[in-house]
Amino acid sequence: MARPITFMKNKKIRVGVIYGGQSTEHEISLQSAENVIAALDTEKYEIVRILINKNGGWEWGSEETGLPDGSQVDVAFPVLHGPLGEDGTVQGFLKLMGIPFVGPSVLGSAIGMDKDVQKRLLRDAGIPTAKFLTMRSEERAALSFAEVKKELGLPLFVKPANAGSSVGVHKVKNEKDFVAAVNDAFKYDRKILIEEGIVGQEIECAVLGNEEPEASVPGEVKSNHEFYSYEAKYLDENGALLEIPAKLSPLLTKKVQETALAAFKVLECEGMSRVDCFVTADGRVLVNEVNTIPGFTKVSMYPKLWAASGVSYSQLLDRLIELALARSTREKKLKTTY
Secondary structure, eight states: OOOOOOOOTTOOEEEEEEEEOSSTTHHHHHHHHHHHHHHSOTTTEEEEEEEEOTTSOEEEEETTTOSOOOSOOSEEEEEOOSTTTSSSHHHHHHHHHTOOBSSOOHHHHHHHHOHHHHHHHHHHTTOOBOOEEEEEGGGGGGOOHHHHHHHHOSSEEEEESSOOTTTTOEEEOSHHHHHHHHHHHTTTOSEEEEEEOOOSEEEEEEEEESSSOEEOOOEEEEESSSSSOHIIIIIOTTSEEEESSOOOOHHHHHHHHHHHHHHHHHTTOOEEEEEEEEEOTTSOEEEEEEESSOOOSTTOHHHHHHHHTTOOHHHHHHHHHHHHHHHHHHHHTSOOOO
8 A cells, every 4th residue: 555755865854743733622733743753764754843832833843953953844744633734824834835745735724624615515526415504603693593403403513614623513402502502613713514413323534645545444433422522532531432444334335435535536635634424324425524634643543544454654654745745746847937
């Protein structure tokens, strides 16, 4: 699966691992980054830590020298989750600086963060997804629980349009829950999504590649909470059981992988993404969302899925860096003058 990177003799690739950020997922990013840094082969790479603190300040230093080092890195590895890191902002900055970087580019990252835009593109491409309504903060007064219930049924989910790790996400069963959920979701974004509840297996599939992406074996998340919440993901060590590979028929496994690849392409993803789906009892596969910088913590699905597919954590990082450099080389061949 993974192809080795061709390294220059006696020259390590300088990898800037960017982590932290100004989102509610700052602490998760710190966990992910430590795992990435620990797994990067120091025989191949010089690692430069680049921390974005909660105030937006950038702090950096080399793992080898221990001293601040402002010279340009060969490739950046953003391990940022949520707004102002995963949403195309940092990707745009790196692009302007001419620095190759891991993961989707500006457009794919922005689409991946905005669940409203993401779901409309999926729907337009004929890729099944749960029914949803979008509400902006200025439209809040017109929000009617009765109309929402009639349109989507119960239970339903309320979530910020631009957030991750299930921050601000609520399962709603009645009007009282709905009002509280809406109020909380609007704390994190000016646009929220209200989705129908889907009964089915929660299946995740990892995608890796640029022009010819590949899909991992699917895995299933079995939450021990009301749903796969932030608490279930990160605070409760028994919050969820990850079953890899998922217990699906060969036909459904193939359908999940094909759906994941189709969503990856439609949403302009590159490098990596994790596609989260629902598989219903009648065999439907619906895309829940696409995560363009999936977690790299010890409990994260993305590296676990690739490990189950025959690609070790270290090999996965090599491949992601190779894909970043390959895309940069390809883009440099494009004409910028007329």
